Amino acid sequence: MSISRRDVLRLGGVSVLAGVGVDAVAGCDSRAAMSAAVPLGKADYTLRIATGPVELAPGTVVSTTTYNGRLPGPLLR
Incomplete structure (x- = not known):
């Protein structure tokens, strides 16, 4: 039996709509x-984050x- 990506x-x-995914995530704090x-x-x-000039190429x-x-x-x- 093969299973496709779809x-x-x-x-x-x-599983998310059924609440299975919610229980799995709820255990993670x-x-x-x-x-x-x-x-x-x-x-x-x-x-220090600021705005400044940067030379990308000559000129x-x-x-x-x-x-x-x-x-x-x-x-x-």
Whole structure:
């Protein structure tokens, strides 16, 4: 027996309408997960978002959003 993509989408839609998907998502508490991942204490990095000029090509300068004066912004880990 093979199942097509259309059948999967149809079954997924029916399960959401029946409330099966709601019960599965209700058990996940995203606030608890976020609070566990956020370290306590003062942040050790400052991110400044501003508008500034960026040279895309020689002689082609545009005004865009920059992060700490750069585009792309710094790598945050």
